[in-house]
Amino acid sequence: xxxxxxxxxxxxxxxxxxxxxxxxxxxxxxxxxxxxxxxxxxxxxxxxxxxxxxxxxxxxxxxxxxxxxxxxxxxxxxxxxxxxxxxxxxxxxxxxxxxxxxxxxxxxxxxxxxxxxxxxxxxxxxxxxxxxxxxxxxxxxxxxxxxxxxxxxxxxxxxxxxxxxxxxxxxxxxxxxxxxxxxxxxxxxxxxxxxxxxxxxxxxxxxxxxxxxxxxxxxxxxxxxxxxxxxxxxxxxxxxxxxxxxxxxxxxxxxxxxxxxxxxxxxxxxxxxxxxxxxxxxxxxxxxxxxxxxxxxxxxxxxxxxxxxxxxxxxxxxxxxxxxxxxxxxxxxxxxxxxxxxxxxxxxxxxxxxxxxxxxxxxxxxxxxxxxxxxxxxxxxxxxxxxxxxxxxxxxxxxxxxxxxxxxxxxxxxxxxxxxxxxxxxxxxxxxxxxxxxxxxxxxxxxxxxxxxxxxxxxxxxxxxxxxxxxxxxxxxxxxxxxxxxxxxxxxxxxxxxxxxxxxxxxxxxxxxxxxxxxxxxxxxxxxxxxxxxxxxxxxxxxxxxxxxxxxxxxxxxxxxxxxxxxxxxxxxxxxxxxxxxxxxxxxxxxxxxxxxxxxxxxxxxxxxxxxxxxxxxxxxxxxxxxxxxxxxxxxxxxxxxxxxxxxx
Numbered sequence: 001x002x003x004x005x006x007x008x009x010x011x012x013x014x015x016x017x018x019x020x021x022x023x024x025x026x027x028x029x030x031x032x033x034x035x036x037x038x039x040x041x042x043x044x045x046x047x048x049x050x051x052x053x054x055x056x057x058x059x060x061x062x063x064x065x066x067x068x069x070x071x072x073x074x075x076x077x078x079x080x081x082x083x084x085x086x087x088x089x090x091x092x093x094x095x096x097x098x099x100x101x102x103x104x105x106x107x108x109x110x111x112x113x114x115x116x117x118x119x120x121x122x123x124x125x126x127x128x129x130x131x132x133x134x135x136x137x138x139x140x141x142x143x144x145x146x147x148x149x150x151x152x153x154x155x156x157x158x159x160x161x162x163x164x165x166x167x168x169x170x171x172x173x174x175x176x177x178x179x180x181x182x183x184x185x186x187x188x189x190x191x192x193x194x195x196x197x198x199x200x201x202x203x204x205x206x207x208x209x210x211x212x213x214x215x216x217x218x219x220x221x222x223x224x225x226x227x228x229x230x231x232x233x234x235x236x237x238x239x240x241x242x243x244x245x246x247x248x249x250x251x252x253x254x255x256x257x258x259x260x261x262x263x264x265x266x267x268x269x270x271x272x273x274x275x276x277x278x279x280x281x282x283x284x285x286x287x288x289x290x291x292x293x294x295x296x297x298x299x300x301x302x303x304x305x306x307x308x309x310x311x312x313x314x315x316x317x318x319x320x321x322x323x324x325x326x327x328x329x330x331x332x333x334x335x336x337x338x339x340x341x342x343x344x345x346x347x348x349x350x351x352x353x354x355x356x357x358x359x360x361x362x363x364x365x366x367x368x369x370x371x372x373x374x375x376x377x378x379x380x381x382x383x384x385x386x387x388x389x390x391x392x393x394x395x396x397x398x399x400x401x402x403x404x405x406x407x408x409x410x411x412x413x414x415x416x417x418x419x420x421x422x423x424x425x426x427x428x429x430x431x432x433x434x435x436x437x438x439x440x441x442x443x444x445x446x447x448x449x450x451x452x453x454x455x456x457x458x459x460x461x462x463x464x465x466x467x468x469x470x471x472x473x474x475x476x477x478x479x480x481x482x483x484x485x486x487x488x489x490x491x492x493x494x495x496x497x498x499x500x501x502x503x504x505x506x507x508x509x510x511x512x513x514x515x516x517x518x519x520x521x522x523x524x525x526x527x528x529x530x531x532x533x534x535x536x537x538x539x540x541x542x543x544x545x546x547x548x549x550x551x552x553x554x555x556x557x558x559x560x561x562x563x564x565x566x567x568x569x570x571x572x573x574x575x576x577x578x579x580x581x582x583x584x585x586x587x588x589x590x591x592x593x594x595x596x597x598x599x600x601x602x603x604x605x606x607x608x609x610x611x612x613x614x615x616x617x618x619x620x621x622x623x624x625x626x627x628x629x630x631x632x633x634x635x636x637x638x639x640x641x642x643x644x645x646x647x648x649x
Contacts, residue, residue: 034349042350042357043191047198049360051206052237053244054079058203072203080196086271093268097294100264104297235367240360247277250319254287257311261304263291277319278356279343284320288312334362338382391429398430398454403461406454410462418492419462419538423531424621428598431455431524435570438523448523455527463534493623498630500540508562509633515543516561518550518584520568528598529567535622536629548580551587563592563629570599577613592616592632596625 034041054075061071202209210233214226255270263269269291276287288308295304334342342362346354362382369378380387388396390409397406413422434451437443443451502510515536519529529545536543543565551564564584568577581593594617597609610618617632619625 031349038350039191040194042353043194044198045357045361046195046353047202048364049240049357050079050195050199051202052233052240054199054203055206055233055237056241068204072200076196076200076203080192090268090271093265093271097265097268104294236364239363243278243360246319246323247274249323250274250277250284250315253315254311257315258291258308261295261307261311262298263295263304263308264298265294269294275356278359284312284316334359334366334382335384338362338384342382390426391433394426395430395433398434398451398458401450401454403454403457406458407461410458414462418497420535420622420626421492422462423459423535424623427455427458427531428528428622431528431569432599434524435522439570445523452523452527455524456530459527459530459534463530493627498539500630500633502540505540505633506562509541511561512542513544513559514562514633515541515565515629516550516563517543517545517565517567518548519545520566521548522569525567525569528569528596529565532565532567532596532622532625535626539626539630541629541633551580551583560588561591563594563632564588565594565596565625565629567596568598574609574612581614594619594625594628596620596622 057075058068058071061074062068066074210230251270251272251274254273255266258266258269269287272290273284273287276283279286291308292305295308296302298304339359339362343355343358346358346361348354350357365375365378366383369375369380369383379385386393390413393409394406397403397409410422410426413426434443434448434455438448505514508514515533517529517533517536519525526545533543533545566577566580566584577595581595584591584593593615595610595613595615596619597606599620606618606620617625617628619628
């Protein structure tokens with residue numbers, strides 16, 4: 001291996017390019033394999049998805065002590081029998097509709113003629129729609145059956161009648177004819193046979209396939225990997241069953257509604273509606289086009305078409321926005337952009353079958369990305385969850401100089417959680433990230449000032465929100481980022497809902513400056529200290545922020561606080577902290593000293609640190625500081641038998 005610095009530098013510079021090219025080559029290779037291997041991969045994908053639906057039925061039979069092989073065969077044959085019955089029903093209804101289409105063409109032509117006459121009376125509209133009407137008339141003529149030959153036609157001479165010339169391809173041999181017919185019949189049968197075979201073996205070898213998946217995902221932590229795989233398969237099974245039930249019910253309602261309206265072949269259109277709804281966003285719209293067209297062609301008026309449109313406009317929103325969230329959540333877990341891209345990609349690779357399989361396959365990938373550590377990137381690319389945590393999103397807004405968006409997200413958060421929870425879990429965590437970047441030299445002094453100003457703007461604005469009590473519980477949607485923040489931070493602490501009245505406080509704590517909050521002087525400590533003062537004030541304790549030099553000359557008796565809180569986002573030397581605490585005790589004898597180290601530390605190190613600096617209270621979160629202050633305020637500020645240590649748990 002070479003040690004030439006120039007060569008090593010060139011290799012480091014070329015590494016991103018090589019990685020990008022390798023990734024592109026891998027993507028192209030996978031796409032080619034999916035495209036050219038679709039004859040095998042499509043049956044496998046269909047069999048896997050079908051197995052997710054059939055697993056609960058197999059488990060139910062197994063609980064009844066039915067042998068595995070018999071249970072699998074019974075369930076699979078029953079499922080394929082139902083699919084075959086549905087297919088034959090679709091074929092029969094489609095044949096009947098095709099036979100009736102010529103009759104509907106006469107009504108359609110009369111309606112087009114009436115529309116042409118109506119638009120001709122309106123001047124410019126006639127030119128606008130003339131091309132559409134001409135095209136519709138041509139379609140109507142094509143749908144009409146050929147006119148029967150009359151006696152007058154037979155009496156016409158050859159001179160008056162144009163000669164018709166027909167060109168016929170030469171007759172093919174018997175073997176070629178049989179080959180073309182057999183190819184059209186055998187290919188679907190072979191695909192169906194492969195799906196049947198793969199489904200049976202997947203259900204029979206489910207545990208063995210699970211073990212192999214665990215081995216591929218990583219067998220170093222069997223408990224975690226097994227739990228992830230089992231959870232992923234159970235989630236997928238529940239999702240596909242719920243989606244199947246919903247879409248079948250949707251098709252049934254549409255079919256019954258079309259039957260009441262009087263649209264021909266309602267069973268066919270109901271089945272098409274149920275199948276089309278597997279295609280997200282546009283499936284229901286596509287399924288409404290054909291029955292609308294038939295309604296226009298069948299009814300001389302427009303009442304049937306209007307009723308069909310109303311039926312779809314009522315049933316689809318109820319299914320999509322009421323029933324669907326109750327069955328499997330507010331969404332499939334896929335981002336809208338990912339749904340569109342997946343539908344486009346799978347349609348290009350596998351045709352119409354790929355369009356139907358796009359959402360289920362993408363759901364599989366997202367679930368695996370959330371549960372299998374090696375596939376985490378799939379959740380980031382395809383999932384609907386925010387790619388960044390609430391703390392990272394907040395800090396990114398500060399770096400981008402956009403505190404307004406952070407304020408909006410904070411207000412959404414405050415609809416469900418307390419301000420102290422938001423400060424602890426989001427803003428304070430963002431301050432830690434900023435402090436770490438500053439310590440690594442990634443933020444110069446000017447940049448630190450800009451970011452610190454953004455933090456202070458957010459804190460000052462959110463501090464002017466509702467001053468007392470718990471947050472209002474809102475039932476309105478709050479967005480994906482706020483929902484993810486709620487899930488990440490968890491519930492509020494008990495003290496978040498406590499607001500003390502003046503009569504609940506000891507005499508020394510009833511003043512407007514009972515708590516003096518002093519920042520350490522760092523670039524971001526002022527924002528942390530302001531959050532501490534706001535938190536205490538919102539819960540009934542008078543608190544104010546004062547500069548560090550306020551203690552140098554002592555405090556007058558009238559301004560003496562009951563507690564002094566020192567805020568350290570990134571602690572300086574312990575000797576400097578001890579000097580600051582001694583100065584505070586000299587300026588206000590008998591005062592309670594609380595030191596806030598806004599960093600994650602283990603309780604043992606916190607205990608040693610508290611003893612080293614001789615503080616009464618040592619906390620690492622605003623919630624802990626609030627608990628300690630409320631306890632002292634109600635107890636009259638008397639020191640406890642042993643110093644209180646409150647570490648973040």
